[in-house]
Amino acid sequence: MQVMDGKRMREADAIALEEYQIPTLLLMDRAADALMKEVLRWQVKRVCILCGLGNNGSDGLALATQLQRFTDISVSVVMLGEGNQMPADGQVYYQIMRALNIRSFIQPGLEDLRLLLHESELLVDCLFGTGLNRGIDGLFYDVIESVNASGKPVISCDIPSGIHADTGQVLGTAVKAKVTVTFQNPKLGLYLEPGSLYCGDIVIADIGVPNVVMERLKSGFELLDQELAHRLLPPRARNANKYTCGTALIIGGSKGMSGALQMCVKACLYSGCGLTTYAAPACIMNALTSSLPQAMSIAVSDKQGHFDNEFCDELFKAAQNVDVIAFGCGAGRSEDVERILERLLLIDKPLIIDADGLWALSRRLPLLKKRRSATILTPHMGEMQRLCAVDKNALQSDVLRYAFDFVNEYPVTLVLKGMRTLILEKGRLRINTTGNEGLAKGGSGDVLCGMITALMAQQKQAFDAASLGVYLHGLAADLQSQHTAFYAMTANELIQGISDAFLAAMDE
Numbered sequence: 001m002q003v004m005d006g007k008r009m010r011e012a013d014a015i016a017l018e019e020y021q022i023p024t025l026l027l028m029d030r031a032a033d034a035l036m037k038e039v040l041r042w043q044v045k046r047v048c049i050l051c052g053l054g055n056n057g058s059d060g061l062a063l064a065t066q067l068q069r070f071t072d073i074s075v076s077v078v079m080l081g082e083g084n085q086m087p088a089d090g091q092v093y094y095q096i097m098r099a100l101n102i103r104s105f106i107q108p109g110l111e112d113l114r115l116l117l118h119e120s121e122l123l124v125d126c127l128f129g130t131g132l133n134r135g136i137d138g139l140f141y142d143v144i145e146s147v148n149a150s151g152k153p154v155i156s157c158d159i160p161s162g163i164h165a166d167t168g169q170v171l172g173t174a175v176k177a178k179v180t181v182t183f184q185n186p187k188l189g190l191y192l193e194p195g196s197l198y199c200g201d202i203v204i205a206d207i208g209v210p211n212v213v214m215e216r217l218k219s220g221f222e223l224l225d226q227e228l229a230h231r232l233l234p235p236r237a238r239n240a241n242k243y244t245c246g247t248a249l250i251i252g253g254s255k256g257m258s259g260a261l262q263m264c265v266k267a268c269l270y271s272g273c274g275l276t277t278y279a280a281p282a283c284i285m286n287a288l289t290s291s292l293p294q295a296m297s298i299a300v301s302d303k304q305g306h307f308d309n310e311f312c313d314e315l316f317k318a319a320q321n322v323d324v325i326a327f328g329c330g331a332g333r334s335e336d337v338e339r340i341l342e343r344l345l346l347i348d349k350p351l352i353i354d355a356d357g358l359w360a361l362s363r364r365l366p367l368l369k370k371r372r373s374a375t376i377l378t379p380h381m382g383e384m385q386r387l388c389a390v391d392k393n394a395l396q397s398d399v400l401r402y403a404f405d406f407v408n409e410y411p412v413t414l415v416l417k418g419m420r421t422l423i424l425e426k427g428r429l430r431i432n433t434t435g436n437e438g439l440a441k442g443g444s445g446d447v448l449c450g451m452i453t454a455l456m457a458q459q460k461q462a463f464d465a466a467s468l469g470v471y472l473h474g475l476a477a478d479l480q481s482q483h484t485a486f487y488a489m490t491a492n493e494l495i496q497g498i499s500d501a502f503l504a505a506m507d508e
């Protein structure tokens with residue numbers, strides 16, 4: 001499923017009209033059908049629809065007429081301007097609404113509005129959609145604040161009003177919805193923070209723009225959902241052997257951080273890698289070997305609890321002989337760790353860099369340009385800030401631009417971790433749909449690194465391996481959360497959930 005920006009959605013509507021003779025009015029009727037379906041699920045008797053002055057508001061008027069014609073729900077409409085200020089299609093529904101005697105309030109005072117919201121059981125937010133293009137103020141601001149203060153459940157039409165469709169930013173204020181019914185294709189802003197925190201559950205409704213139109217408008221943005229994940233699963237032949245399933249070397253750990261490496265290796269073992277070897281400083285080997293009997297190990301002499309670069313010959317020899325290398329989990333920060341990363345970057349093998357490996361990389365970014373094999377980076381927002389050398393606010397307010405700038409400059413697959421993890425390569429973006437707040441604990445990222453390493457060893461396509469790893473990691477958390485409280489979830493539970501995640505993804 002493609003994810004769209006506002007500009008492409010407008011183009012889609014225009015092409016539907018001009019080349020396929022599909023009038024906007026028909027699309028609006030379908031949009032209103034989809035909204036009505038959602039309203040009916042709430043089993044309420046009194047609904048208030050708040051309408052702005054564009055097509056989003058017109059969808060709201062269309063919904064009002066449908067609810068009046070097809071249900072016994074009592075409908076009230078709040079309009080933030082006169083009927084003749086609406087677009088032509090909206091005026092059609094406005095006239096029907098008048099003829100049907102639907103209760104409507106044009107620019108009501110705030111006290112009246114609050115009373116109306118209070119007596120309603122469900123609100124439908126049709127103030128702004130993809131046309132929002134400046135900060136919200138004046139009456140619109142007060143209305144949105146009143147909607148949020150009412151405590152009533154809200155269904156947003158297309159996108160919560162106040163959220164920018166392309167960036168997910170709040171322009172002044174925004175409606176907090178329980179559900180967003182988004183039309184044709186989901187909008188970027190529904191998945192980027194903070195928009196992702198305002199939209200509630202997302203329902204995607206086909207309103208009848210022909211598929212050929214949407215395919216023509218290739219955005220390069222894709223929703224990482226069950227359908228896609230299923231397609232990305234690496235085949236496992238009946239006559240597979242440990243070598244055909246890929247070999248991986250995972251390098252990491254340091255004094256006090258053996259757990260990070262252990263989680264990463266375990267996740268790799270649980271995710272289908274044929275042969276997994278890990279390399280760690282000798283001082284933590286005892287802590288690892290008994291808990292990782294299925295993996296092979298290389299002990300490297302240590303220097304104050306970290307790898308000693310002088311004694312890494314066996315490690316680099318092994319690195320030459322595996323399909324994939326992962327570096328960083330729990331490796332700590334030292335000059336030797338930086339040296340080791342430098343040497344790994346020169347090896348012509350796929351390389352996954354995580355955690356402290358990303359710290360070392362941030363001081364040696366130009367080396368990425370010399371890479372001849374795939375490189376996957378898995379930063380969280382803090383690590384991304386360091387890689388881009390920007391402050392938190394700048395990154396958060398325009399995360400996609402920074403992420404695309406990065407992959408345009410460096411030949412990498414970028415896994416930008418967060419509530420909705422983003423996977424990027426030049427010109428391509430996938431947005432993950434799995435995962436939950438149970439993952440907000442140390443160790444979750446190490447598990448992800450191990451899973452991506454295993455999938456890379458098996459299918460060798462960095463963008464796909466990274467995407468599938470992110471999807472399954474979130475799905476493992478979602479499935480585990482059916483019987484484990486978010487509070488109680490640790491990397492152990494997550495690893496235990498990997499098998500169920502694979503089974504679910506294998507389901508057609």
Ligand SMILES: NC(=O)C1=CN([C@@H]2O[C@H](COP(=O)(O)OP(=O)(O)OC[C@H]3O[C@@H](n4cnc5c(N)ncnc54)[C@H](O)[C@@H]3O)[C@@H](O)[C@H]2O)[C@@H](O)CC1
Nearest residue numbers: 013024027054055056128129130131132133134135136158
């Ligand atoms: N165009 C089409 O063919 C269809 C559009 N649809 C709906 O139309 C929406 C997009 O419609 P529009 O492009 O008319 O845009 P909107 O309905 O989002 O609103 C745009 C109007 O609000 C004004 N505006 C923008 N920001 C403002 C602000 N901060 N304060 C006050 N006024 C502001 C604009 O100048 C414009 O007049 C979609 O989200 C979707 O809900 C659907 O009806 C399906 C068909």
Ligand SMILES: Nc1ncnc2c1ncn2[C@@H]1O[C@H](COP(=O)(O)OP(=O)(O)O)[C@@H](O)[C@H]1O
Nearest residue numbers: 417418419435436437439440442443444445446
């Ligand atoms: N609230 C959340 N919702 C969804 N996923 C989350 C949430 N919090 C954390 N995660 C996921 O958990 C992982 C955490 O990674 P990271 O911050 O590197 O953890 P660690 O410190 O354990 O390595 C990422 O994959 C991230 O997407």
Ligand SMILES: [K+]
Nearest residue numbers: 128157159161
């Ligand atoms: K809206």
